[in-house]
Amino acid sequence: MHLHTKGVAMADLYIERRSLLRGSSLSWDLAHHMYTRQSLGPMIVLAEEPAGMLSGVKKQWLTLGRQVQRERAATLKSRRIQELTREVGHMQRLRFTTKSPNDTPVADGVYFFTVEQALVLQPSCQTLYITGVINENTQATIVRGMPKHALVVVYT
Numbered sequence: 001m002h003l004h005t006k007g008v009a010m011a012d013l014y015i016e017r018r019s020l021l022r023g024s025s026l027s028w029d030l031a032h033h034m035y036t037r038q039s040l041g042p043m044i045v046l047a048e049e050p051a052g053m054l055s056g057v058k059k060q061w062l063t064l065g066r067q068v069q070r071e072r073a074a075t076l077k078s079r080r081i082q083e084l085t086r087e088v089g090h091m092q093r094l095r096f097t098t099k100s101p102n103d104t105p106v107a108d109g110v111y112f113f114t115v116e117q118a119l120v121l122q123p124s125c126q127t128l129y130i131t132g133v134i135n136e137n138t139q140a141t142i143v144r145g146m147p148k149h150a151l152v153v154v155y156t
Contacts, residue, residue: 027056
């Protein structure tokens with residue numbers, strides 16, 4: 001899918017629009033979605049309060065990690081055990097931060113920024129999560145530096 005802003009294709013990006021189900025939290029949904037994208041490169045979450053969002057997502061991430069470890073312990077198939085062992089290792093290496101990638105470059109990282117920070121930093125990532133309302137021009141500016149075929153997840 002192409003991201004269009006006022007009729008102009010900005011990049012070859014995939015756009016996913018997500019709505020929260022009744023009873024689920026944004027941090028829960030982010031952590032579970034990140035689980036599917038964790039091995040593809042850096043991720044960025046845009047939030048009004050990045051530190052608070054980081055705290056909630058990290059708590060959900062740790063809970064999810066324990067669930068994967070329990071699944072690994074209950075599995076008898078050796079191939080599945082190996083897959084889950086790799087996933088757990090990657091989950092444990094993933095770093096969550098509100099610092100700039102220029103200050104703290106992390107290969108396996110999730111960065112939490114405000115929209116204003118993202119406009120200044122122009123970070124590149126494989127997955128961008130937009131958790132608040134952003135106008136189309138601002139969104140187009142932020143995604144300009146993303147690689148082709150990256151994913152932008154917009155929460156509505």
